[in-house]
Amino acid sequence: MDIASPTLCAPSMGWDVPWILLLLLTVGQGVAILALSIVLWSRRAQGAPSRGSRMRCYDCGGSPSSSCKETVTTCGEGERCGFLDRRPQPGPGQIKLSGKPSVTLIRQYPACVAAHHCNQVETESVGDVTYTTHRDCCLGDLCNSAVASHVAPACVLAAAATTLAWLLLGLWSG
DSSP: OOOOOGGGTSOOTTOOHHHHHHHHHHHHHHHHHHHHHHHHHHHHHHHSOOTTOOOEEEOOTTOOOGGGGGOEEEOOTTEEEEEEEEEEEOOTTOOOOTTSOOOOOOEEEEEEEEGGGTTEEEEEEETTEEEEEEEEEOOSTTTTOSSOOSHHHHHHHHHHHHHHHHHHHHHHHO
């Protein structure tokens, strides 16, 4: 009767543990990126307006006040949620005082934007002042909130986990 030697059941000493950990880390990152992509794609697909539907957006009505974040409006047909950024441009008649920091009035506020004006820049003159207006659009209901996106913290967390894994791998392998 043959009895198996206990040394045959023990793992071989030739296992490359750092390589296996690196492989697991890479596969884990791939799965995390795939899952995040699916979640973002589904949000974008849900937020895309269908024909005939109107979007709900934050709208300040032309005045960037703190209370306008609570004002929700239904945009008209062919409009999307977005931001207006209006800045005065320095003119040739403006005098810059030495030793005084220049102050620029920037008015950025959420609004409904006509789809054909999305991501465009327009210039207009009012009296002696020339203003540049940037119109940026986003997809989805109430997407023009000033609340920070949840994607950026997730990316920072993923980068921190990756860095920690690389450091631990380096410490473990010697």
